[in-house]
Amino acid sequence: MKIITTILMTIILTSCGSETSTKSKSHKEASLEQQDPLIVSDSIDGQYLAKLLPMNQHLSGPLDGAVTLSLDDDEFIGDVRFFGNPLTAETVFEQTVHMGNRCPTLADDLNHDGILDEIEVLNVVNEVIIPLDGDLNSQWLGANTYPLADSFGSYYYSQVASFQRLLDDLWEVDINLEDQLVKLPKDEVPELEGKIALIRGISKKLNLPSEVGYIHKNGIHASLPILCGVFQKVRTPPGRRNIDRYPYPHYDGENPDDFSNLGIPEDDTTPDYDIEPTGPILDYGN
Amino acid sequence: MKLLTLCILFISNLSFAQTLTSTIVDISYDDDLTRVYLENGLVLKANSSIYGMDIGNTYKFHYGRDRIITLATAITHHPTYNEVPSNLLNYPDLFQSYFPTIIPNLQRANELFNELEYKNNNSECFNRAHVWNYSWRIKHQIYSSKAWVFFTRKYIRKYDFQWWFHVAPLVHIASDDSVIERIADRKYANKVLTMKEWTNVFMRNNVECPLIDLYSEYANYPETGWCYTMKTNMYYYQPIDLETYERDGKSKNTWNHLEVVQAYKDALEVDI
Numbered sequence: 001m002k003i004i005t006t007i008l009m010t011i012i013l014t015s016c017g018s019e020t021s022t023k024s025k026s027h028k029e030a031s032l033e034q035q036d037p038l039i040v041s042d043s044i045d046g047q048y049l050a051k052l053l054p055m056n057q058h059l060s061g062p063l064d065g066a067v068t069l070s071l072d073d074d075e076f077i078g079d080v081r082f083f084g085n086p087l088t089a090e091t092v093f094e095q096t097v098h099m100g101n102r103c104p105t106l107a108d109d110l111n112h113d114g115i116l117d118e119i120e121v122l123n124v125v126n127e128v129i130i131p132l133d134g135d136l137n138s139q140w141l142g143a144n145t146y147p148l149a150d151s152f153g154s155y156y157y158s159q160v161a162s163f164q165r166l167l168d169d170l171w172e173v174d175i176n177l178e179d180q181l182v183k184l185p186k187d188e189v190p191e192l193e194g195k196i197a198l199i200r201g202i203s204k205k206l207n208l209p210s211e212v213g214y215i216h217k218n219g220i221h222a223s224l225p226i227l228c229g230v231f232q233k234v235r236t237p238p239g240r241r242n243i244d245r246y247p248y249p250h251y252d253g254e255n256p257d258d259f260s261n262l263g264i265p266e267d268d269t270t271p272d273y274d275i276e277p278t279g280p281i282l283d284y285g286n
Numbered sequence: 287m288k289l290l291t292l293c294i295l296f297i298s299n300l301s302f303a304q305t306l307t308s309t310i311v312d313i314s315y316d317d318d319l320t321r322v323y324l325e326n327g328l329v330l331k332a333n334s335s336i337y338g339m340d341i342g343n344t345y346k347f348h349y350g351r352d353r354i355i356t357l358a359t360a361i362t363h364h365p366t367y368n369e370v371p372s373n374l375l376n377y378p379d380l381f382q383s384y385f386p387t388i389i390p391n392l393q394r395a396n397e398l399f400n401e402l403e404y405k406n407n408n409s410e411c412f413n414r415a416h417v418w419n420y421s422w423r424i425k426h427q428i429y430s431s432k433a434w435v436f437f438t439r440k441y442i443r444k445y446d447f448q449w450w451f452h453v454a455p456l457v458h459i460a461s462d463d464s465v466i467e468r469i470a471d472r473k474y475a476n477k478v479l480t481m482k483e484w485t486n487v488f489m490r491n492n493v494e495c496p497l498i499d500l501y502s503e504y505a506n507y508p509e510t511g512w513c514y515t516m517k518t519n520m521y522y523y524q525p526i527d528l529e530t531y532e533r534d535g536k537s538k539n540t541w542n543h544l545e546v547v548q549a550y551k552d553a554l555e556v557d558i
Contacts, residue, residue: 047507047509047510049506049507051502051506062533062534063533064502064529064532064533066502066505066506068506068507068508068509070508070509072509077508077509079439079508079509081502081505081506081508083529083533148341149341149342150341150342150343151342151343152342154341154342155341156311156312156313156314156323156341158312158314158315158316158439158508159315160315160316234507234510237496237507237510237511238496238498238503238504238506238507238510238514239495239496239497239498239503239511239514239515240496240497241494241496241497242481242482242494242495242496242497242515243497244466244467244468244480244481245461245464245465245466245467246464246465247463247464247465248388248460248463248464248465249388249465
């Protein structure tokens with residue numbers, strides 16, 4: 001019985017192991033890694049970021065997002081961050097990488113209706129080389145499987161693929177010359193930098209003018225281009241070294257210990273909750 | 287003996303079963319493993335695709351020590367506490383004009399740290415942080431800040447890490463002719479910590495987490511680096527506040543009553 005109790009106690013104690021205990025072991029095992037130095041070589045490996053800018057914002061409302069393609073040896077990862085609004089809630093969005101080299105502007109609005117429709121936009125961004133759909137390994141597998149935004153109008157997409165499988169698929173013979181997809185000559189590796197990311201779709205609740213042009217088989221709402229960006233290779237990682245010490249602030253003509261005029265908003269209306277102070281109110285100047 | 291071992295393992299598994307209710311913010315499919323990113327910062331896992339579970343919906347999750355979901359039940363839930371009253375939306379940007387209180391010395395900072403109420407429950411970090419910032423404000427008139435750490439997708443995959451962000455109060459302390467910043471995370475420390483000491487609690491590879499100014503510098507770089515840190519005023523409650531600030535310019539410069547109520551309820555299990 002003593003043995004059983006001991007074993008049980010050991011297991012229970014292990015289960016209560018804190019974050020710290022697991023971590024100390026990991027610390028011993030892990031070599032010291034550095035934040036990515038991002039040595040940008042001539043190879044295609046690296047991260048490619050397309051910051052998305054709204055098109056037709058007067059229809060879609062405020063939008064923000066980014067598409068990131070990451071290539072490390074054979075590992076190819078596509079991520080899409082889409083920060084929407086009620087007009088994009090519970091809507092499916094088609095997200096594609098195109099062969100073009102710029103995003104459309106209002107100068108590309110050929111019928112001058114103030115809307116950049118699908119036909120006008122595709123004239124600029126050209127064919128699709130990589131659909132960011134249900135399967136990144138090929139153009140056809142996972143076709144038409146695209147993310148659905150949540151009830152707040154946002155979504156996050158992430159897919160991992162084999163870059164070699166993606167290339168093999170791109171080098172196949174193009175058996176459908178009518179679709180938007182394009183193949184590449186055998187052994188041509190696509191240059192990701194400079195390619196275009198495009199997102200199409202809007203809620204069916206939105207009334208769109210009938211003159212808006214489209215070729216999308218899922219209809220006018222699924223066709224509307226709303227975000228576009230140009231891929232650039234990430235050469236400088238974001239951020240800087242944290243500095244947690246800075247000079248003590250002194251203010252002209254003021255007592256340095258008096259912080260009553262340092263910009264604390266007068267209308268900081270802290271609600272008067274029923275929480276009694278547990279000790280004396282200390283005065284730090286505010 | 288085999289039977290005994292099995293019994294022990296079963297008991298052990300039972301003792302690790304956990305439940306929590308949270309909203310899904312992201313789902314990713316990596317290497318035959320589905321990762322479910324929750325609003326509270328936790329990352330749970332499923333061995334296969336999770337049909338019928340959607341981003342934005344709230345579920346009660348049952349999961350084991352390995353964070354594999356064993357059962358999820360949909361909850362009808364309207365997170366009204368996320369809504370910022372419209373009269374708060376047009377304040378000026380306090381990233382630029384927020385002036386935190388400077389605590390006289392490190393000893394006093396640690397006294398204040400030891401005052402923070404902590405209940406050993408499964409509360410969310412953003413609720414604890416909000417309660418701690420708020421309690422200093424009402425008890426001592428202290429305007430403190432917040433420190434955030436965000437873990438990249440690459441880091442989460444490599445170390446099978448269970449959180450995608452963490453947050454705690456940040457205090458400003460006079461030291462000689464300088465002001466130093468320290469993090470007050472009562473759950474993970476017994477004194478105020480430097481930013482590096484604090485992030486080291488969570489970073490398995492000891493790296494320094496670069497400081498960023500905008501949420502997109504983390505969110506747009508899921509495969510670049512391992513982690514990022516950010517500093518804001520004390521009123522920002524959840525990462526979506528940082529995302530909204532960046533896109534729409536909606537800064538937060540006062541307490542949102544509903545958020546404070548929610549934070550106290552979760553962190554200390556009290557109604558205020």
